[in-house]
Amino acid sequence: MTIRTWTPEELEMLANHVVPPTRSLNAARVKACSLGISFRPNEGAPANTAPAWTPAKPTYTEAELDCIRNGVIPEGRSLSGAYNKAFRMGTSFATKRRRKTPQKEKVALLKDDIVKELQARHSIRSTAIKFGLAYTSVRNIAVELGLVA
Numbered sequence: 001m002t003i004r005t006w007t008p009e010e011l012e013m014l015a016n017h018v019v020p021p022t023r024s025l026n027a028a029r030v031k032a033c034s035l036g037i038s039f040r041p042n043e044g045a046p047a048n049t050a051p052a053w054t055p056a057k058p059t060y061t062e063a064e065l066d067c068i069r070n071g072v073i074p075e076g077r078s079l080s081g082a083y084n085k086a087f088r089m090g091t092s093f094a095t096k097r098r099r100k101t102p103q104k105e106k107v108a109l110l111k112d113d114i115v116k117e118l119q120a121r122h123s124i125r126s127t128a129i130k131f132g133l134a135y136t137s138v139r140n141i142a143v144e145l146g147l148v149a
Contacts, residue, residue, distance in 0.1 A: 006031060017041050060085060071095050107137050118142055 010020040011031075019028045019041050032039030064074035065085075071094050073082045079095075086093030107114070110131055117127045118141065128138040142148045 011035070014039060065089070068093060103134060103137055106131075107133060107141070111141065114138060114141055115145065118145060118147060122147065124148070 010023065013020045014028060014032045014035070014037055017040055019025050023031075025041065028041070029039055060068075060074070060077075064077065067074040068082055068086050068089070069091055073079055073095065077085075083093050101109075110133075114127060114131060114133075117130065118124070118138070121127060124138050124142050125135060127133075128135045131138070139148060
């Protein structure tokens with residue numbers, strides 16, 4: 001296969017949205033794209049006009065950009081969109097994570113409820129699952145109550 005150069009007449013035809021008779025439609029599209037020529041042979045539109053397509057949400061507002069800078073996903077935007085926008089802005093995007101409550105604090109906060117549940121069910125495992133605690137933490141409370149030897 002030989003590579004033929006484009007003649008000035010063929011380039012003029014591309015600018016007028018016409019496929020040269022010696023070229024394929026695909027070749028004409030590729031050449032027009034490489035030259036930055038708006039090429040729409042079916043429409044016959046004037047050269048270098050703006051496309052009719054507009055994005056659904058064209059740009060981010062300043063409030064949305066502030067949300068991204070603070071690690072919050074803006075309303076109506078996706079997580080991947082927020083990551084991409086942060087990358088293009090040159091900032092990092094790390095969503096705020098909830099701080100986990102340490103096991104000892106959680107047991108201290110829920111001790112009364114755990115005691116009631118242990119006295120009603122007499123099951124350490126089901127009580128631990130219900131409150132999202134470790135088996136050992138609930139067992140220690142059961143030992144204090146004298147439910148387990």
